[in-house]
Amino acid sequence: MKNILIVLMLFAGFSSCDKKAEEKPEAALETPEEAESSTVELTKAQYETAKIELGTTSVRNISEVVTANGVIDIPPQNLVSISAPMGGFVRKTELLQGMNVKKGQVLATIENPDFIQIQQDFLETESKLEYAQLEFARQNELSKENVNAQKVLQQAASEVKTQRARLSGLRERLLTAGINLKILEKGTIVNSATITSPISGSVTTVNVNLGKYVNPTDVMFEIVDTDHLHVELSVFEQDIPKIKLGQLVRFTVSNNPGREHLAKVYLINQKINEDRTVRVHCHLNHDAAGFLPQNFVKAIIETGANPVTALPDQAIVDFEGKSYIFIQKNNRPTGHNEASGLTFDMLEVVRGVSENGYSQVKFSEDFESDHVKIVIKGAYSLLSKLKNEEEEE
Numbered sequence: 001m002k003n004i005l006i007v008l009m010l011f012a013g014f015s016s017c018d019k020k021a022e023e024k025p026e027a028a029l030e031t032p033e034e035a036e037s038s039t040v041e042l043t044k045a046q047y048e049t050a051k052i053e054l055g056t057t058s059v060r061n062i063s064e065v066v067t068a069n070g071v072i073d074i075p076p077q078n079l080v081s082i083s084a085p086m087g088g089f090v091r092k093t094e095l096l097q098g099m100n101v102k103k104g105q106v107l108a109t110i111e112n113p114d115f116i117q118i119q120q121d122f123l124e125t126e127s128k129l130e131y132a133q134l135e136f137a138r139q140n141e142l143s144k145e146n147v148n149a150q151k152v153l154q155q156a157a158s159e160v161k162t163q164r165a166r167l168s169g170l171r172e173r174l175l176t177a178g179i180n181l182k183i184l185e186k187g188t189i190v191n192s193a194t195i196t197s198p199i200s201g202s203v204t205t206v207n208v209n210l211g212k213y214v215n216p217t218d219v220m221f222e223i224v225d226t227d228h229l230h231v232e233l234s235v236f237e238q239d240i241p242k243i244k245l246g247q248l249v250r251f252t253v254s255n256n257p258g259r260e261h262l263a264k265v266y267l268i269n270q271k272i273n274e275d276r277t278v279r280v281h282c283h284l285n286h287d288a289a290g291f292l293p294q295n296f297v298k299a300i301i302e303t304g305a306n307p308v309t310a311l312p313d314q315a316i317v318d319f320e321g322k323s324y325i326f327i328q329k330n331n332r333p334t335g336h337n338e339a340s341g342l343t344f345d346m347l348e349v350v351r352g353v354s355e356n357g358y359s360q361v362k363f364s365e366d367f368e369s370d371h372v373k374i375v376i377k378g379a380y381s382l383l384s385k386l387k388n389e390e391e392e393e
Contacts, residue, residue, distance in 0.1 A: 038346040039329065040386040047342050052378035054328060055315070057369050061305040062355045066242055068280070070233035072253065072295040078225040080199055085176045087216050088112030090208045091192060095221060103200045107221055108208065111192045115179060119189045122170040129163035136160050201225035204293075229291050230284065231263050233299055234277040242303040243268055249282050251299035253291060262286075265301065308352065308360040309369065315376040316351055316359055317383045323351040325361070326382045328373035344375060344382055 042050070088110035095107055136156040143153045174181060178193035205222035214220055231251060235243060249263040267281035280301075317324050329343040347367070352360030363369055375382060 038386075039343060040326075040346070040382050040389070041343045042382075042385070044342075046385075050378040050381040052381070053376050054373040055312075055376040056372065056374060057309050057311055057361065058358075059307050060310040060358050062308050062310060062353050062358060062360055063302040063305045064242070064353055066235060066239045066301040066303055068233040068235045068239075068299050068301060070231055070251075070280075070297045070299060072229050072291050072293055072297060073232040074224055074226075074229060074293050078199070078201070078228055080197075080201075080223045081219045082107065082195060082197070082221040082223065083216060083219055084108075084110045084195060084214050085178075085216055086110075086112060086114065086173075086193075087214055087218075088115075088193070090210055090212050090214060090220075093206075093208060093210070095203050095206050097203055097206055099203045101197045101201065101203060101223060103197055105197045106194045107197055108195045109192050110178070110195060110214070112177075113191060115177060115191050115193060116189055118170060118173055118177070119179065119184055122167065122174060122184065123187070123189075125163055125167045125170055129160070129167055132156070132159040132163045195220065197223060199223060199225050201227075224293060226291065226293070227287060229287075229293070230266070231282040231297055231299065233280040233282060233297070233301075234273070234275075235280050235301070237272050237276050237278055240268070240278050243280060243301060244303070247304075248302045249299050250302070251297050254296035255292065256290065257298075263299075309362070310358040311361050311374065312376050313354065313357055313359050315374060315379055316349065316361065317379045319383060319387075323349050323361075324379075324383070325349055326375040326379050328375070346383070346386060 042052075089112070091109045091111045093108035095101070101107065136153075136159070139153045139156040143150065171181065174184065178195055179190065180194075183190065201223045202225075203221060204224050205219070207218070208214060208220045231249065233249075243265060245265055245268070247265045249265060250260055251263060252258070252260055262285040263282040264285065265280060266283040269279040269281070272278055282299075311325065315325055317326075324346050326344040327347055329345050347363075350362040352362060354360070
């Protein structure tokens with residue numbers, strides 16, 4: 001019985017070995033996906049053709065920045081809405097949108113029958129004031145001689161004050177309406193008044209035409225003075241603690257994105273808007289021609305310079321949304337023979353702030369960047385060769 005059991009066990013062992021030998025070729029077909037290569041090797045000739053230069057990281061003072069969007073805006077005192085204070089019919093206007101006007105220039109002529117009554121009241125009150133002043137002077141002389149009662153003198157003085165106050169009120173109404181007092185003082189009464197521009201600027205809105213009746217609340221024209229524009233930025237609330245008055249702002253406008261302009265932070269609003277942003281008001285360093293109100297703005301606010309680990313921008317390559325550098329493998333010297341070649345490893349990094357051709361780079365915690373030879377020129381040539389080799393494979 002023992003011998004029979006031993007023979008059966010040996011037979012079972014041989015059978016299992018045969019099955020494993022049969023399964024082995026099938027398993028060999030199921031090779032795992034090869035890992036993507038991150039190493040590129042060059043010959044001496046390729047190295048020289050690519051004009052590769054090696055270097056190391058450096059510590060540079062690079063300004064941290066906050067990015068923001070906004071618009072070119074106008075101060076309230078530089079945007080004027082013009083109305084007819086007493087209303088009336090538009091009898092004359094030659095304004096068109098885009099026209100430039102000067103301060104004091106006549107914009108329109110308004111006709112209103114009520115102007116006649118106000119001028120009549122003004123002339124009558126002026127005459128009454130003259131009479132009241134003469135009467136007061138006469139009563140004052142009589143009072144000195146104790147001829148009249150003190151009450152009569154007081155009534156004369158009161159009448160002078162009343163007529164003087166009424167005349168001042170009518171004068172202001174006429175000036176507000178736009179009626180020329182010099183013509184009125186000569187005895188000429190008119191039924192029209194002129195609307196003049198309170199500022200110099202450009203006409204942006206024309207809401208009237210000849211013969212149209214305008215009410216005192218109707219906006220006839222809008223004029224903007226573009227000589228003192230500013231930048232209004234929307235900064236996210238988490239970035240507001242970094243913003244300080246006087247910080248430099250670099251921005252471009254939508255109608256000329258290739259040109260950079262400068263401004264400084266002037267005011268920081270203390271209210272958070274519904275979209276969780278805060279308005280930051282910036283003054284231009286110089287008045288730039290070509291800006292239009294509500295031009296879209298892309299801006300960078302420099303919040304201060306700090307020492308950071310940096311590399312030249314050309315040492316950092318971007319591929320598929322990530323940033324990489326190439327480091328020399330094993331720090332092999334450049335004086336090698338052609339057969340040995342040069343080998344470089346592609347290393348992922350995090351690009352930080354950039355300034356004057358240098359960018360901050362952040363490495364993984366276990367990577368020691370000191371004394372590592374980094375490709376500072378020719379990095380894109382290495383990336384191109386690496387990707388071409390992967391496609392051929």
